[in-house]
Amino acid sequence: MEIKHSHVVLDACCVLNFCASGHLIEIIQSLPSQVVVAEVVRERELLTLQRLADESNEDINQFEAAVEKGLLSVADFNSGSEEETFVNYVFELGDDGESATCAIAVHREWAIATDDKKAISFFQREAPNLKILSTLAIVKYWSEVANVPSATLRSVLTAIRIRGRYMPHRHHPLLGWWEDMMR
Secondary structure, three states, rough: OOOOEEEEEEEEHHHHHHHOOOHHHHHHOOOEEEEEEEHHHHHHHHHHHHHHHHOOOHHHHHHHHHOOOOEEEEOOOOOOHHHHHHOOOOOOOHOOHHHHHHHHHHHHHOEEEOOOOOHHHHHHHHOOOOOEOOOHHHHHHHHHHHHOOHHHHHHHHHHHHHEEEEEEEOOOOOOOHHHHHOO
16 A cells, blocks of 8 residues: 555544554554544544443543544644535535545545445545545555554454444455455
């Protein structure tokens, strides 16, 4: 995976998966770009994380710590054009998180990370120059850059599958890698 963009905007599904892994901070630190979430996603994500968090609130703490350390920035719309694009994308997708993520990325020429098949298909048509990453692409990148032991990686992927309720679709380009790592 090659990232040439200054920023990567994470969608809600990726934030959830990285928090579920227990390694959010390490994963985003491995990326050669500033990692961002849209304000819309942050608002929604904190509510979802609160519902998913166990008694120790580990998921919320990871998220908040990443923001406090400046490892995860929060971006809001900074122009009427971004807001207009957001509204148009919501009309097409019916989801605020993916729409905000992509509106910001398109206008600022940043990469996005999402696992939503409908959003990916839409953005490939509407913004073909947009770099789209996935949970698996980023986790694989992290595992290679950080030289993560296979037992740890298996544990991370299992946590993403169970706590994040994530399974790569049958046509995901990294499905074979996922299956190999889960053995």
